[in-house]
């Protein structure tokens with residue numbers, strides 16, 4: 001074993017199903033960046049925080065939360081020792097706003113990272129987890145996702161160890177990842193312009209180089225891992241292929257090698273599309289099951305046939321099973337090393353994924369539950385009993401909770417509160433929760449184009465404003481009773497008129513308040 005790099009070691013096992021192997025810790029390899037790390041004296045008792053984010057992981061498709069298919073048998077088993085949040089919601093509907101909400105404890109109408117590769121605005125940026133957690137915590141971040149990396153790079157000065165994206169990818173067609181990691185947001189924008197963002201480039205020479213690079217890497221990866229990934233390798237966009245096993249091993253190793261106490265934010269790409277699951281999960285849900293169709297709004301695009309939607313859902317579910325198995329393998333590594341005894345392990349997502357109403361994926365207009373209802377599970381140090389929390393919670397609550405756990409003050413800017421079971425303080429009754437989509441809105445102007453979701457008690461109001469194609473160019477509303485109609489089938493707006501008008505007025509007041517800093521006097 002000695003002398004083998006991690007990648008060579010993984011290659012030597014490429015023909016074997018990983019799930020049956022107990023992978024021994026490696027002495028050499030990619031943890032070299034932490035080689036000089038040392039255990040802080042006297043710091044051993046302060047809890048570490050390891051946050052694992054799986055991208056586009058919808059609670060709607062997780063069997064632990066009641067989904068029809070058994071997608072997460074391991075999460076169900078591990079839940080017996082966890083605090084499980086059943087009604088947890090993302091702040092936005094794709095990576096940029098969702099990640100920014102998680103890391104700043106603010107909604108997209110405050111942080112304003114709503115466009116592709118957008119940034120948290122300067123006034124909010126210092127309000128990030130890496131800065132606010134204790135200064136003697138060792139801060140680590142990694143992500144496969146270029147959109148998440150663009151957000152994280154804005155906080156780079158507060159992070160002790162931030163390896164580039166290609167650190168845990170097998171191949172990477174983005175030149176930026178390798179050549180300009182320190183100037184990531186600017187360089188990746190420039191590269192997208194040159195490369196025309198996966199469309200035919202305006203620069204044929206650059207494009208030809210890119211194509212050769214992609215082809216050579218893809219062929220090499222196919223030779224090594226093709227048997228394990230018959231649908232193709234997982235790809236974190238821009239032809240950056242990776243295997244989840246490598247990232248999981250790195251996280252397990254990090255927990256024993258990083259300086260203590262540490263905060264690690266690890267944002268992994270699966271189960272985000274393309275849904276290229278591992279061989280042992282291919283076709284496990286080829287069961288012919290399809291949920292009943294739902295009606296869509298005429299102003300929604302309906303690009304997908306029911307057949308395609310059903311197939312995509314099944315591939316997604318089979319990809320989740322891979323995530324579930326690999327998370328369990330990480331959990332076992334953490335348990336074996338004793339790390340769980342002094343670590344808060346957090347599993348969550350940046351947003352969900354949806355396969356209904358002619359829509360597959362995430363982003364765009366919808367804020368229906370499948371695209372914003374996400375998992376949240378926390379394993380407290382040494383926890384042995386399961387705790388179920390059914391109170392509705394939001395991604396804005398995660399940062400205040402971490403600050404509370406580490407004895408740090410919670411800044412006024414945070415829009416969340418400490419999660420239930422983490423604090424003895426009385427819970428505010430009827431606390432509202434929000435979801436915000438504003439990709440088409442100018443980041444520096446009041447929100448006049450977007451979708452807003454407002455959760456109050458059992459009800460959810462969705463407001464669409466400013467989009468072309470809205471009926472009569474008027475704001476459009478949907479009102480759902482999530483207790484009687486969790487599938488959001490029956491629009492009660494206009495049926496329960498008083499309730500609809502009340503909620504509409506409350507949401508309007510909240511949006512006016514959020515827009516205030518962006519109004520010109």
Ligand SMILES: [Zn+2]
Pocket residue numbers: 055056094095096098272350351
């Ligand atoms: Zn995402």
